[in-house]
Amino acid sequence: MEQGGIWWKAVSYGLPVSEIVLMGYCLYRLTAPFMERKKGTLRAGMAYVLVMGGIYVLFLRLEGLSLRRMMGALAVFLVMCRTDRRNYGQKAFLVQTFFSLHRFAGAVAEMVYDNLYYFIGNTDYMAAHPDLSFALYVGVCGIYLAAELLFMGSVSGLF
Numbered sequence: 001m002e003q004g005g006i007w008w009k010a011v012s013y014g015l016p017v018s019e020i021v022l023m024g025y026c027l028y029r030l031t032a033p034f035m036e037r038k039k040g041t042l043r044a045g046m047a048y049v050l051v052m053g054g055i056y057v058l059f060l061r062l063e064g065l066s067l068r069r070m071m072g073a074l075a076v077f078l079v080m081c082r083t084d085r086r087n088y089g090q091k092a093f094l095v096q097t098f099f100s101l102h103r104f105a106g107a108v109a110e111m112v113y114d115n116l117y118y119f120i121g122n123t124d125y126m127a128a129h130p131d132l133s134f135a136l137y138v139g140v141c142g143i144y145l146a147a148e149l150l151f152m153g154s155v156s157g158l159f
Contacts, residue, residue, distance in 0.1 A: 007134060015141050016056055019106075022149050024049035027098050030156035031080065034094060040083030047079040048072060073099050101155055109148040116140050 028045030035041050052072045059068070073095050080091045117140045120126060126136065153159045 008137070011138055011141060015145070017053060018145055019148065020052045020056065021049055022145065023102055023152065024052075026102075026149070026152040026156045026158060027076065029153075029158050030098055031094055033157070034087075034090060035080065035084045036086070037084055040080060043083055044076050044080045048076050051075040069099055069103075098156075101152060105148045105151040108151060109144045112147045113140055113144040116143060 024045040027048050028041050031044050032038060032041045035044075052068070055068045055071060076098075077091060077095045080095070081088055084091070117136070120136055120140070121133070126132060150159075
C-alpha cells in the first residue's frame, strides 16, 4: 500500500473513534445534572466510549447500525442504574434523548459534510490540484466533527 493510502485509512478510521470519544464526553455532560453521584456520570460516559468503541473495533464490517446503538444504549442505561439506584425512568429518558439527539446531530453533520465536500471538490481549483484532495478530506472531516460537537455540545450544556 502506498504512503498516501495509509493516511487516508488512518483518517477514515480515526474519525469514528474521535466521534465516539466526543459523544462520550457529551453524554457525561448531559447526564451530570440529573445524577446524584458525579462518578456515575463519568462511568456512563466511559461506558459509552468503551462499548461503542469496542463494537466499532470488533465489528467494523457488521451490518445493523441500530443493533449497535441499542447495545450502547443498554450498556449506558445499566451503568447509570447501577451507579445511581433511583429514577430509572429518568435514566431511560436521558439515554433515549441522548441517542436520538446524537442521531440527529450526525445526520445534520453528514449533510454539511456531503454538501461541503461536493461543492469544494467540484471546483476548477480542485480539478487543477488533485494533490489537495487529502487535505480537503481531512478538513471536511474536521468540520463534520465540529458541527456534530457544536450541536451536541449546545444541547448537553457543554457551551
